[in-house]
Amino acid sequence: DVKVTQSSRYLVKRTGEKVFLECVQDMDHENMFWYRQDPGLGLRLIYFSYDVKMKEKGDIPEGYSVSREKKERFSLILESASTNQTSMYLCASSEQGLPFDEQFFGPGTRLTVL
Amino acid sequence: AQKITQTQPGMFVQEKEAVTLDCTYDTSDQSYGLFWYKQPSSGEMIFLIYQGSYDEQNATEGRYSLNFQKARKSANLVISASQLGDSAMYFCGITGGKLIFGQGTELSVKP
Numbered sequence: 001d002v003k004v005t006q007s008s009r010y011l012v013k014r015t016g017e018k019v020f021l022e023c024v025q026d027m028d029h030e031n032m033f034w035y036r037q038d039p040g041l042g043l044r045l046i047y048f049s050y051d052v053k054m055k056e057k058g059d060i061p062e063g064y065s066v067s068r069e070k071k072e073r074f075s076l077i078l079e080s081a082s083t084n085q086t087s088m089y090l091c092a093s094s095e096q097g098l099p100f101d102e103q104f105f106g107p108g109t110r111l112t113v114l
Numbered sequence: 115a116q117k118i119t120q121t122q123p124g125m126f127v128q129e130k131e132a133v134t135l136d137c138t139y140d141t142s143d144q145s146y147g148l149f150w151y152k153q154p155s156s157g158e159m160i161f162l163i164y165q166g167s168y169d170e171q172n173a174t175e176g177r178y179s180l181n182f183q184k185a186r187k188s189a190n191l192v193i194s195a196s197q198l199g200d201s202a203m204y205f206c207g208i209t210g211g212k213l214i215f216g217q218g219t220e221l222s223v224k225p
């Protein structure tokens with residue numbers, strides 16, 4: 001079974017702190033993704049990566065950056081956390097497949113910024 | 115640009131009955147795919163079903179079927195014989211290089 005793990009289920013940080021959210025997958029997938037989930041808005045793509053050291057902006061990249069130094073690990077960084085970044089963060093991975101690149105998700109990190 | 119709309123924020127269904135969750139989409143692509151994920155209260159996203167735009171038959175996976183009506187641009191999820199464990203958030207989405215998710219529908223199954 002594909003396993004995607006995220007470093008924390010719950011996290012509380014203060015405004016202005018630098019926050020690292022870690023995601024690790026164990027199935028050698030090329031593609032990795034970071035989403036945030038907010039009530040009434042569904043999942044919105046923040047950043048994604050199709051290869052090591054490669055990153056692409058998603059729909060809402062402002063205030064975030066990412067790092068992919070190893071194939072299995074994709075980190076989301078909040079350079080200076082703000083209260084409007086309080087949300088559920090979901091990481092996913094996938095392999096190029098036909099007809100559909102099914103994405104496998106981690107359990108999520110619920111981040112609260114005070 | 116692609117867009118997904120789920121107009122039902124919440125739904126109730128009696129155990130053992132069938133339920134339909136609505137999903138409409140908008141895209142200018144000729145080739146695309148539609149999918150549904152389930153998210154229980156534990157938070158993980160579980161892939162349920164996928165339908166390609168050129169597939170002539172509606173997709174089915176066990177108790178799940180996708181009612182694909184291309185002319186109406188709808189991709190409703192039908193769950194037959196609802197179970198208590200079906201209580202969850204359900205997300206419809208469309209593929210187009212990346213996945214675009216709808217707002218979600220929270221389904222509650224009553225005993």
